[in-house]
Amino acid sequence: MKLTSKGRYAVMALVDLARFNNINPVSLRDISLRQGISLDYLEQIFSKLKKDQIVKSIRGTQGGYVLSKKPNEIKLTNIFHAVDEKVKTVKCKKDSKKGCNGKATKCVTHNLWDELENHINSFFDKKSLEDLLKSNNENRI
Amino acid sequence: MKLTSKGRYAVMALVDLARFNNINPVSLRDISLRQGISLDYLEQIFSKLKKDQIVKSIRGTQGGYVLSKKPNEIKLTNIFHAVDEKVKTVKCKKDSKKGCNGKATKCVTHNLWDELENHINSFFDKKSLEDLLKSNNENRI
DNA sequence: ACTATACTTGACCAATTTAGTCAGGTATGT
């Protein structure tokens, strides 16, 4: 089981954006420099964040991105969903001969995996961008 | 984020093993047939389960595998650990210029990922093979 | 002793996913 960089980058970038969000739009170039994430890759990530209305874009000189909502309204669930960082549990295919279909342990793992998904998602549902900003500030005293 | 088949197969195979464990050792061939998992792949998985002393092997005719412990003593943590199904969180490398080192959001994601790992592991720590056997039996009434 | 069964080990491989790069755009403030 693993978490990919894309989700982590999205979180890092949004925390960065939230911190510098107050006055002007924040350009991806700045985020790229501050966070050490490739600009090209950031563009891919932000196009997804925009599609899910987590950020808004402002084009042209002095343009950049702005949060669409307040930091406490943006949950990790929303972020991960936007960038396709989802909990995949590799279930059995319905019409394959392999797996649990009609077999002895049918559904054991299905129920288990469903429980696990719920468990993980409940974590993501609770954490907001604001929570992360707070813990970030505490660390930088 | 995803869970691999290896972990799922290990769980399925062990539930199967636990059910038929009472009288004789259970051969991988039987598990393979009942669960629809490739024999060759099962061998790889069981060699890892054996190394972590979750199962014992008995060679020769009528041989097979037996659980090393009682089903309630075998937690999902143990199983996943044995087959290297671990929560990888793609952390920043220490000496790379990329990532969070010395950057604005240093440790935001580190703390977050650590919390998540704990959250997930607490789930795995609680669930035992016995729990799965029970829910399996309930399903087959 | 022979043989069938079943565990043991290690090399190999195709398909998929990941984490990007590259090359072109288009919109807009000054």
Next chain:
DNA sequence: ACATACCTGACTAAATTGGTCAAGTATAGT
């Protein structure tokens, strides 16, 4: 007009996954 910065899609190298294949070794039963 021009620099900035968003936008889009194609491409790719490396790693991972989910196996297969081949060649063993150990043991119970005959």
